[in-house]
Amino acid sequence: MRGRPRGGDAIDAAVDERDTVGFVAVCRAPDPTSRYLTGRAFDCDLVFVRVDGETHLRVPSTVEPPSLPVASVRVDDRLPGRAAAAVLAEHAASEGTVLAPRTIPHDAALHLEAAGYDLASTAAVEDARAVKDDAERDAIEAAQRAATRGVGRAAAILSAATVEAADDRDGGSVGNDRGDDGEAVLSWDDAPLSSERLRRQVNATLAAEGVDYTGATTVRAGTRGGGNEPVELRPGEPIVVSVGPRGPTGYRGALARTFVVDPDGGWERRAHVACDAARKVSLVEADPGDDAGFLGSELRAETAAFGFSMADEVTRDVGGGIGLAAREDPPLDGDRELVAGNVLRVRSAVTHPDHGRVELTDVLVVGEDGPRLLGDAPTGLDPSRW
Amino acid sequence: MRGRPRGGDAIDAAVDERDTVGFVAVCRAPDPTSRYLTGRAFDCDLVFVRVDGETHLRVPSTVEPPSLPVASVRVDDRLPGRAAAAVLAEHAASEGTVLAPRTIPHDAALHLEAAGYDLASTAAVEDARAVKDDAERDAIEAAQRAATRGVGRAAAILSAATVEAADDRDGGSVGNDRGDDGEAVLSWDDAPLSSERLRRQVNATLAAEGVDYTGATTVRAGTRGGGNEPVELRPGEPIVVSVGPRGPTGYRGALARTFVVDPDGGWERRAHVACDAARKVSLVEADPGDDAGFLGSELRAETAAFGFSMADEVTRDVGGGIGLAAREDPPLDGDRELVAGNVLRVRSAVTHPDHGRVELTDVLVVGEDGPRLLGDAPTGLDPSRW
Structure with missing residues (x-):
């Protein structure tokens, strides 16, 4: 899934x-601001000017x-700043202060x-985007149902x-015939089950x-790869399936679960x-008026309380706002106050170099009456047991 | 498929x-620069600094x-410009001129x-991106095969x-029973065939x-909707199916075809x-050294030559470079010279308020020996006849 870096030589030559x-x-993540502001996706640069309560x-x-x-x-082939200045001159004043992100x-x-x-x-647009209206929550909930x-x-x-012994693969499925550690693999529908095959089925x-x-x-899967390289799936290792689907109106869902086939370890x-306990914290702490950063710290502390290292094992990526972007305001590591209408991706995860990764990710809505899990x-x- | 505009009130209040x-x-289209420069997709802001031939x-x-x-x-939570300045101070000089897009x-x-x-x-990165290497062309070709x-x-x-008469839908499929204009609809697999149902099958x-x-x-479909609102498909009207899939390494394809079921018009x-003739022009004009804008003009002129209005009927969106983005350099409306390695989306299309739209879109590679269609x-x- 990984391409290779490009452009280094061209940059060096120019330098x-x-x-x-x-x-x-400074590379921006895909910017859904135009969709937010217009209700429509654009695959081109868009100049958006708001003057006297009207949009141009x-x-x-x-x-x-x-x-x-x-x-x-209107079509305007001038550079965006010039096109914007022309709109301001026509519809507002020929000078003055203009707001911009x-x-x-x-x-x-x-x-x-x-x-x-x-x-x-x-930050007017980011702040507005952090508080979802009913239609936005419905769109995220629909994405979460798909997830x-x-x-x-x-x-x-x-x-x-x-489970199939690695040295007996030609023979097809052989039931629970498990070889040495690292030799048995999972098989499904009469063929080896790779992470990529499972990913395509999910997609x-x-x-x-x-x-x-x-x-x-x-x-x-287990300790192999960072989720990008296809590997064969094995019994006994944690398999993390994580999705972040975007629905037709642009809103994202987020869900991750961890499965183990034929578990043999503790x-x-x-x-x-630990992850499940931390996940439950989010359902208690995420009230309007609560501190977003405190929620994030609590998630990590609760996970660590089960004997995992805050520095090396407990994920730092505990989540934050989700909407048209997978990551938007409020982050769960600042001093922002949660308000009703925030929709949060909440993640608890532990990673170990020998055992692999366990992760649970969900989306919840901060409501007037407290948090509510979507899905x-x-x-x-x-x-x-699903 | 269309959401509604948001943020206007918040902006007005701030103004x-x-x-x-x-x-x-000035809303940027999703920016694949980080993927281009690192070979990996990022869903967060990324600070990329190149110094002494090395990337930070x-x-x-x-x-x-x-x-x-x-x-x-490294992790750096400072604002991107400050994080970039710190890298420069550590790895280069404490002052001087720095290039940036x-x-x-x-x-x-x-x-x-x-x-x-x-x-x-x-423009070093855009210029580099406009000339694809073999792996990039292969990735676009794979996306085009999927398309x-x-x-x-x-x-x-x-x-x-x-074809089913609109007032006889309860009776299921009734063969070629065609009602008055605008009353017959298409049915498939024992259910009405809407544009949305067809779109999901394609996806x-x-x-x-x-x-x-x-x-x-x-x-x-026909003259109804701009491609966003689901409508029932009808016999006799042109149905434009357009796809722009992105493959797993991020590269895009582009293909559009027009179909008519049970045609009755001229x-x-x-x-x-006209569109097919214009499409063939692109296979003649797209040689290294040719003018990209001239190719675009020729595409439009060739279409218009069949009796269509350049001002109202022939599309202005004749295409341009395609790669990690659906639209990148070179555009087909400037004075850039085509070079070997350019990969171009080429579109010919005619739209009429009473009849609808006919469109053909393809992707071609500008090679040393001339253009080659992908797919x-x-x-x-x-x-x-497909």
């Missing part, structure tokens, strides 16, 4: 040729301007300044899988549920108890 | 409260730092300048569909081919002849 110190790119959109001539209920949608492209900021405007940054079906498909396959289920992005699906059971996926290690 | 002229957001990456503490073969990957976030640019660096913009299977699935379904096929993003798939046949999808209107 040399222009006698500069180095090159910096500008797009390049290489796309057909969409029909949207806003004050104006702090991450507005630098060239656009410079063009606006050159046109006579001062820029001031605002539950997807992970359930993995549980069904693992439940039906058989086919997600797609049938109307999901349009399945690229966040990972299947991690580590994953202890890790699972009803079972949490156990045994796939046959 | 009022801070006594400013207005608000500007910085990520926020809310993600687990990936293991990548670069000089350093012109669209680097404005706050990052200001933080770099405050730290003592001058910024100069570079062909997906559109082929639509052809198979349309080929098997029956399930794409998912089974290993595609991880199917959200670009649209089914447009418009779509004439439009199809072998048939182009005809008759789905049974």
